Amino acid sequence: MNVTVRLTGLLVVLLIGVVLGLQTAERGIHKVSGLPEQETQTFSIKKIDNGQMEIAVMGKEVQAAPGQIVNYVSTAGQTMGQAVKEGARAAIDWIARLFEP
Template sequence: MNVTLKFIGLVAILLVGVVLGLQTAERGLQKVEGVPAQNPQSFYIKKVDNGKMEIAVMGKQLSADAGKATTYVSRFGETLGDAVKDGTRKLIEWVAAFF
């Protein structure tokens, strides 16, 4: 019992030491490389006015209107979604007609 407690205590101290060592090494690497403690966001979106958004990608400012952001992919997705919705509704009505 006494040996077990000593062993568990030593393992706990070892794990705490490893964690502290990793943190210290990480801080040292950041100091040498000149990397800030918190990396800047690579992608940022902010709503400015009605339908207008401010977008920053890798620090480069972009702006977009919500109406102009619609593409053929989104229109295709809406059409496909409506078709699936209508098909599911008809299938449920058909199955419900048996009961």
């Protein structure tokens, strides 16, 4: 009986700690990114007339037509991928030349 009471007490304390931790984390997120009703300050997209869009990244505004949206992360990823492909191809060619008769 004594073990059951202690275990129940520990579980209640743990539950209270989890609830308080979640509330504290939510308040911290709201301090960093703003309230959910507000527009985010880090990234926002607005549609303008004639199919153009206005993109704001970290406060810097960029206007682009639908086919001209620049994704810097994608461009960097494609460049790195191409470099890895070329490096792997060069390494395989070098290893293949070692085994040529």
